[in-house]
Amino acid sequence: MKANPRAWFSALFLLLVAAPLAAQTPQVAGAQPAPGAPPNAAQTASPGAAPATANSRPSAAQTAAPGPEQAASGAPSGTTPATAPSAEQTTQPAQAARAPQSHARPPANESAPAPDLPAGTIEVLVLRASGAPIAGQEVRLGIMFQRISEGESRSERLARTDAEGRVRFEGLQGGSNYSYRVTLKSGPAEYASMPFGLGGSGHRVKLHVFPVTRNIKEALVGMRGFLYIEPRDDIFQFQVLYRVFNIGAVTWVPDDVVLELPAEFKAFSAERGMTDIRFEQVEGKGARLVGTFPPGQHDVGFRFQLPKERVETAFFGVGLLPHVAEMRVIAEASTNMTLDVEGFEPTRSDTNPRGQRVLVTRKLMGVEGEPLQRIAVT
Template sequence: MRKLSFALVFLLAGMAHAQAPKPAAPIIPKPADAGAPDARASSDAGRRDAAPDHPGPVRGDEQLPPGHPAALRDDDPDGDGDDPHDPHGANNPHQGQGNGMFRAPQDIVDDDSALPPGTIAVQILDPENKPLPNVDVTLGILQQSVAKGDARRHVNQITNAEGAVRFDSLETGSGVAYRVTVPREGAVFAATPFQLAPSKSGMRVKLHVYPVTSDLEQALVVMQANLYAELKDDRIQFEEAINVYNFGRAAWVPDNLVMTLPAEFTALRGQESMSDQGVDAVEKRGARIHGTFAPGQHSLIFRWQLPYAGASNVDIRVGLPPRVAAARVLAAASQDMKLRVEGFPAAMPNSDMNGGRLLETTKEMQRGEVLRDLNITLSDIPTPGPARFIATGLAALGVVFGLGYAYQTRGRRRVVPKGDAKRTRQQLLFELEELERAHQAGDIGPKTYERARREIVDAIARTLAS
């Protein structure tokens, strides 16, 4: 973790140096009034600046800084943000100004016993915790009903001189969820969704709104890329985690930022998020990043597939977003399989959570070094060999003999006991359900899915005919 922090320091130092001659830009924090970003409170977990847990082999938080630039300083060995030489400790309002980074203030969504049930009190603040008047605040309301389905509506109010609005007489209970958002200049700032408990208290929300830029040159943003590859039947499945760190005072909104992928990529799907952040497929081009990246830490996780024809060697080129401080590539591998990434150290063997063999290589950028794509080679992949063709030929002969037998015995109907047919049909229906679930999860390719589904449906038809 400390090594990767140095890579981030190099990039941030270069960015701060490049931006120093531009004091007129309003969204660039001046060293005299900048702080350092802080991790969000646990009550704010899950919103736009919190990285979601990653269930797969690529865990974007394993080698990343904790989102707290105090951990980048050599005089803060425990990484808690307290300078041992600072008499003010964590309460020093000027802490972190020397490194040109901004400490993002904490958003709050919490119960307030001073408010009556069914009430939401909202205050909109700027990056310095000052109230923002005349701001249009949207309260999104989601009503969930088993009988009627989901119903969505919105209520809007304008903040007063204290940056406050209040929504009264709202429905409580688990059937209704609320979310406070503020759209501004193409960005969307949002609090964590919540419900109003039928208790003796309402809910108080404090939401910070930041200046917005789409120009990456005007933002203190760095990234880390993680890519995991695994061979599955007739395709290679990739899973990527892009971790975004915004150390500036402005929210960054990407403008048509597309990470290039091989033209034949398919089945790109991003992980669902409670924010407007996400990744969309651009046909024959790649993956487009969109959303609002406010000061703090964010994670984007998505999957895609590449057709695989069974070759022993595969070359793949994967584009990266800008300002990548470090990249990591992993591949599920057989005993003899090899992984090579151009410009990276030799891949080392590792193990996944289930004890399977992995190959892994990591590269951290040095000052002035730019990494725009990953040139990956998977070699010595085990191929089926002649046994596969022998088995296919035997299966084809079996089909021919079966057709001949059916032709000779046409007109003679085989009677299957009713109980046997019913049990067989139930088993086939279960297999069909499992097949559909695996297809939806992306665990099998389209060709295998179509072939297996056709065989199961034909078998079910035969049980009905019998």
Template sequence: MSAIRRKRLGIVGLALTVATAAISLPHVATAAGGDKPDAGASDAGAGDAGASDAGKAAGPLPEGHPGVGELPPGHPSVGEGAEADPHDHGANPHGANPHGEARRGNSGFFEPPPDTAVEDQALPPGTMVFTIKDAEDRPIPNATAIIGILKSSVAQGDKRERREVTTDAEGSARLDGLAVGAGTSYRVTTQRGLGTYATQPFALSDKAGKRVVLHAYEATDDVNNALVGKQAFVFVSLREGVLRVEHLFNVFNIGKVAWVPGKGAAQVNLPEGYEAFRIPDGMTDVRFVDEAGKGPWLSGTIAPGRHEASFSYQIPLEGKDRQTFRVELPPRVGEVRIFSEANKTMGLQVAGFPEAQRQTGRDGRKVMVTMRQAMQGERGIRALDVTITGLPVPSITRWIALLVALSAAGLAAAYTIRQRAEGAVPDEAKDDLIEAREALLGEFVALEKAHKKGDIGPKTYGRLKAALLDALARIEARLDEVKAARAEMRRRERGEARRPRPEARGEGGSA
């Protein structure tokens, strides 16, 4: 069996395993048969989905997840799962298929044909012939398509154009005289019912034209009418003052009908007080959309095949040695794998999951790992209660140290005021205030750097910046008081110097 064949079988088996657990259809497991992969994808429930399986189950990471050489610090090795690498696009000459990989295994389930964009020497340069087809690879006549054109240049920037084209009775259309070269990219998009389908962007070469094939499927907004399942990854890492949480979802559709979730139909309810929500840039139309106060929800057309979507956010630390947060998942999540950064003290606990095991990532860092699949009849894992233990709780953090410095500056200012009333302003008071001001300016620099790196969310950044500005204004006001006190002291000294001494007046009078 070829490597490409084995990889595709691995992807099919993974999809069937996840869909079986999420949809809870007994005949799905039966039809999967011997094509089921071994990398942690057993039928075991929560009780026997051991951590040894979780350790080697990191293979089928979602597309869009960092490459093996770019995994987050401490992320586990992909290990044995590499043979079933979902990033490998096999013989598809167009590369990544936005509607998922074609299933070539003997699973007995629908295997979506691939969308393609291949050069045809029979076509002249600058020519594109595209065909819209259905799930059975039959042409769809009189289909409306939008040709998106993006022209990029250093001198003029990006320029976008749209052309609407209708296919003929054979489901095809031809465009001639198009620009060639890497500076211009094209994308074919069409709608069928509720669903929107598109090719990946492609360019035309100066050697030959291209034939493009795009498939459009029947669609539903009711998840119960689609064979859809999800696999979720969660990675928790410690940043300064926050827990950074990354979610990555594999979404599998093993049927012929696309699923178009309505607003909120595939909602993820995030922990209260989450901040710094971020969605990575990408060309995929399947993505999460954040709704303020409600959390992200999955949007786009889940066509037959495999899709990926991810996001990240931060949770402020509570200042305790352990912290629990809850995440409510969208429907049809058949498998969850959770990774946590680990040091000598940190640990990971997830309610209803096996005990987390300490693993070593390829970069040599430690990570805690646990996983489980939905049990038969459970119809998906709906919530995660994650506890991170052994969090560092320093006696004095940098912000407490800053408050101490500000308190010292305030005491110095108060002492300055008292000394002014007594006619003396020590130089130490002014030096303390200047030192506190320099420390605040240094904190401003550190705060800006942390904000640009994404280590601090916009809300935390705003609060800290406002506090620092207020503290700086107070210190500047105290410095002005010190200057005024010193000026007053010098004025008094000059006045006393000009005033005649009482002894001198007495001597003059007796003479």
């Protein structure tokens, strides 16, 4: 029996849109904002707000549709992980998935100093979502050394987990010049810790491996997108940002998911963050989404340019990723400039954090559960 896609699209709508949004514009890990682009979470979050991480999970209680000042700046206010919806709150396509979806909150990864371990030791524990250990799993320890006078060097160590799912790396160097990162592969998926250093004790990392699908219809994945437009003398500069929510217990690895761009796009740029999630340019077509999306929240984005013709009206269409629940378009604008996005809410005028006039509009996924597929901007 195949699950009704409208039912669980509606569940995603309730989670991502109808409930209050604690986070608005995603911050792409490792990315530097383009000139004039909206500030990221690190620049605008209120003091003391918890940063969003690859493992943070949004709750349905976190969000209201954003206020004018948030929409203009596109700034997230930070998120607090919370329990995913229960079986009564959401209908999940369990029958459609290759692996069963769990209604319980997926277990979180851990990475922290371990005083019970000797200095220079990293212990890794690899578990299934159920908590069962995975024996014989190859684990890679990436090692990076950085010193101004000597530059940067990288090396790695490989080892396999024992019957209890554990593996140890010993005799490692501490200090600020060394950083470490644990990664492992499971089919097409890659799971990883955030980089960390070693102090006066050891360090313990716990990674969970989930069932994997290449078909987004077999995972509880929804998205919120942002398109920021900056007109310049002879070009339009675009910044595209997506916040991807996986609220199930199945990892999604995209299979040839391409976001179409206008044929004349150029100057494509997509920085890599701390994971394998990123966009790659598809020459003459657009941007391909690649990487591993385990349960949690993930940010990814890219930039591109379009030629600016000397005409009064410019029109262009941009494709969207699948399962988009909300899309916002924000354009820097002169006093006589207008913005019209087909099918979106009426455009309103606001100012960005730098005091510039911006035009803002958005569209929400319909309550019938139909995801957004494409935007046309005039």
